[in-house]
Amino acid sequence: MKQLFILLMLFVSVKGECLSEPNTQKPIVVAASSSLPPYVIQDTNSGIQLEILKAAFKSQGITNIDIHYMSNKRAEQQLMQGKVDIALNFPPVLTPHVYKSDELLRYQNVAVSLANKELKINSIYDLAGKSVLAFQNATNFIEAPFKSVTNILRSYEEVVNQEAQVDHLMKGWVDVIILERRVFLYYLEKYKQSAEVKPFIVHAIFKEAPRPAFFYSKTLKNTFNLGLGEIIESGEYQAIIRLDGTEYAQLSEPELRE
Known part of the structure; x- marks a missing residue:
């Protein structure tokens, strides 16, 4: 027992x-x-x-x-x-x-353009009429009125591979790329290893995103x-x-x- x-x-x-x-x-x-x-x-x-x-x-x-x-x-x-x-x-x-x-x-999404294009981008509405390449699903992650503004862009595309965004910008294939600030700087450093980096402007037109x-x-x-x-x-x-x-x-x- x-x-x-x-x-x-x-x-x-x-x-x-x-x-x-x-x-x-x-x-x-x-x-x-x-x-x-x-x-x-x-x-x-x-x-x-x-x-x-x-x-x-x-x-x-x-x-x-x-x-x-x-x-x-x-x-x-x-x-x-x-x-x-x-x-x-x-x-x-x-x-x-x-x-x-x-x-x-917190993420800080930004718009980036080449300095030689002299684009004045102080708000989301200033993207109107420009060709824009953003990260995938950006219209669901970035605050209003971004989604509605995409309807008045000259062209708008989203990509999974964000390394391509920096390449497209530096080659002048698009006017503006939209991506997170640290992501941009990471791929910019990588791009410098094999190609010339042209002067650019970072437009902080989006709110910080928790x-x-x-x-x-x-x-x-x-x-x-x-x-x-x-x-x-x-x-x-x-x-x-x-x-x-x-x-x-x-x-x-x-x-x-x-």
Whole structure:
């Protein structure tokens, strides 16, 4: 009888531990853009946004993160169907079964033109009559009246590969490109390695855009928010923002503390 009692107590103890600890065996599936450095860098599974996400979950004892790279539109569909747990980019609309986390960081979308064209762009309306190349799904991410203004442009296209935006601008194939400021600077540095960079003007005509992560599970969202708060308090968040995502991913924990 005594042995049976001991076995029963062991069973209850083990079961209690399983219920109280987060399930780290099943991977958390994250949908991320395939081309958004320095925020997301597919080649190294790193980048500012991914490192913030991983660090926040790690502080909660969760390390099994599975990143799937896809377009913003596909990520939106996959999240709404529950095929992924998290989407890093999602249009700012109210959708059932999609829960918005606290703010990871802020994007600053900008319009960029070549200086020799002498374009006066002080507002979204000043884009009228110009050829514009924007990032994919820009009309759903950029605030009004951008979407309506696209109807009065000389031409308007969106691309997944944002490296092509810098190339098209420098070759004079379009009047204006629209993309996030850090993304532009990242691809500009890359472009400099093989081609001449012409003088350009950055037109800050859009508002800063808070960027949360979007979750299919409210519980998982709450877990992430706790972790995000912890890494902000510890200073780890500031280290990620300060460094390129690849550089941060290569640092060891002792180096982070120095």
